[in-house]
Amino acid sequence: MEAARNPTSNTSATDLFLSEKGWLRALAFLLHPVAGNADAAKDTEAGLEEAGGVLVMHVEQIIEARRNLKEHDIRACFFLQFGYAGETWLDIQETIDLVRQARPDDIGVSVSYPLPGTKFYSMVSDQLEEKRNWEDSEDLAMMFKGVYTNEFYHALHDALHREVDLVQAAMRADQEKDAFLKDWPELADLWLRVGQLETQCRNVSPTRLAQATCAT
Numbered sequence: 001m002e003a004a005r006n007p008t009s010n011t012s013a014t015d016l017f018l019s020e021k022g023w024l025r026a027l028a029f030l031l032h033p034v035a036g037n038a039d040a041a042k043d044t045e046a047g048l049e050e051a052g053g054v055l056v057m058h059v060e061q062i063i064e065a066r067r068n069l070k071e072h073d074i075r076a077c078f079f080l081q082f083g084y085a086g087e088t089w090l091d092i093q094e095t096i097d098l099v100r101q102a103r104p105d106d107i108g109v110s111v112s113y114p115l116p117g118t119k120f121y122s123m124v125s126d127q128l129e130e131k132r133n134w135e136d137s138e139d140l141a142m143m144f145k146g147v148y149t150n151e152f153y154h155a156l157h158d159a160l161h162r163e164v165d166l167v168q169a170a171m172r173a174d175q176e177k178d179a180f181l182k183d184w185p186e187l188a189d190l191w192l193r194v195g196q197l198e199t200q201c202r203n204v205s206p207t208r209l210a211q212a213t214c215a216t
Contacts, residue, residue: 059098066102075105080160082153083111083146085123085207089198092156099160103171107164109157111142124207145207152194152201159190 062078069076080095099107114121114128124144140157142150166183 059094062098063102066104076102077106077108078102078104079108079110081110081112082156083142083148085112085120085144085146086209087147096160099164103167104164105168107160109140109160111140111153112146114143127207145203145205147203147206148198149201149203152197155190155194155197159187159194162187162190 066076078099080099082092082095112120114124127144140150140153142148142153166187
C-alpha cells in the first residue's frame with residue numbers, strides 16, 4: 001500500500017483488535033512510516049447494553065486500547081452515540097467519564113438513528129414523521145421520542161467536543177497551560193448548560209424498551 005499509494009495518513013475502525021498489544025505492534029509496523037499520523041476510530045456507545053445490542057468492549061478494554069494506540073503513536077478517535085431508548089443520565093455521565101479517563105485525540109458525537117429493516121426501526125417507526133433521514137452528519141436530530149430532546153444532545157455535543165479540543169491542546173508541547181486556563185470559563189458554561197437542559201429537555205413519554213419475557 002505504501003509503495004503503490006504513498007499515503008500520508010491512515011484511518012481504521014476496529015473493535016477488540018485495538019486491545020491486543022501484539023496486533024497493535026503489527027499494525028504500527030505495517031503503517032510505518034505513516035504510523036504517527038494514523039487514526040483509529042473506536043465505537044463507544046452510551047446505553048448499548050440496555051438497548052439490546054452487543055457491547056464488544058468494556059470500559060477497561062477501551063482505556064487499554066487507547067493506551068496501546070498511544071504507545072505506538074497512533075491517534076485515537078472515539079465515536080460516541082447517545083440517544084438510545086432506555087438511556088439514563090447515569091449512562092451519559094459514565095460515557096463522559098470514559099472520555100476524560102481515556103483522553104482520545106478526537107471524538108465524534110451522534111444520536112441513535114433508526115435504520116430501516118432493523119428491530120429498532122420497527123419499534124419506533126410509528127413515531128417517524130416527515131423527517132426520516134438526516135441531511136448530513138451534523139443534523140444530530142432525534143427522529144423518535146428519546147429520553148431527551150434535540151437541544152440537550154446539541155449542548156452535550158458542544159461541551160464534549162470543546163473539552164476534548166482543550167485537553168488535547170493543553171497536552172501538546174507547544175501549548176501553554178495559560179491558554180487552557182483562559183478558555184476554562186467557556187467550557188464551564190457549556191457544561192452548566194448541559195446540566196440545566198438535562199432537567200428541562202426530558203421527554204414526558206420517552207420510548208421504552210420492550211421487556212424480555214422468560215419462558216418457564
